[in-house]
Amino acid sequence: MATAEITRQSAVPELDLDGLDTVLGLHIGTVNTLFVTRTEKRLDPLSVTPKQVAILWLINANPGVKQTDLSKFFQIERPTVHQFVRQLLKNEFIVNEPSKLDRRAGGLWLTDAGREVLATARQLIAEHEEELTSSLTQREKSELFRILMKLYLLSPAKS
Numbered sequence: 001m002a003t004a005e006i007t008r009q010s011a012v013p014e015l016d017l018d019g020l021d022t023v024l025g026l027h028i029g030t031v032n033t034l035f036v037t038r039t040e041k042r043l044d045p046l047s048v049t050p051k052q053v054a055i056l057w058l059i060n061a062n063p064g065v066k067q068t069d070l071s072k073f074f075q076i077e078r079p080t081v082h083q084f085v086r087q088l089l090k091n092e093f094i095v096n097e098p099s100k101l102d103r104r105a106g107g108l109w110l111t112d113a114g115r116e117v118l119a120t121a122r123q124l125i126a127e128h129e130e131e132l133t134s135s136l137t138q139r140e141k142s143e144l145f146r147i148l149m150k151l152y153l154l155s156p157a158k159s
Contacts, residue, residue, distance in 0.1 A: 035132060042124045046117050047091055052084050053121040056114055059094060064107030093117055 020026060039050045048056070051074070058073065059065055067085055071078045085108065088094045093114035096106045110118065133141055 039128055042128055043121055046121055048117060052088055055084055056118040059108045059110050060118055063109050066105060
C-alpha cells in the first residue's frame, strides 16, 4: 500500500518554503515546541515546568545528586540548573543538604510534596506523549529514540 509523502509544504501549500523545509533543526524545534508547550500547560497546576519535573525525576532516582551532575546531563550551565533548583526549593519539592563526606558539596533530595508532584507529573507526561505519538508504530517510536540518542551522544560536547 503506497502512502503519500508527508512534507511541511502540505501544511501550508500557499507558502514557498525555499528549502527551509530541509532544515532539520526547524523540524526538531517545532516538534520540541509542540511537546514542551503542551506539557507546560498540563503541568502548570502543579507549579512545575517540564525541566523541573526532569530534575525531580533524576533526584528521585539518584538521592543526593549534585547540581553539577544535573548540569552535565542536561548540557546546560550550572547557573541555569541553579535557577531551576532554587524554584524547586522554594516550592518545597526538594531539599539541599550538605554531603556527609564533603561538607562543601550539597546533594538534592525529594520531599514528600516533591514525590507527590513527580508521581502526578509522570502520569500527565505519559498521557501527553501517548497522545502526540499515537500515529507512530512502536517500531517508529523506538527508531525515533535511537536516532535522537545517537545525535545527543555523538554530538560535540558544549564548549
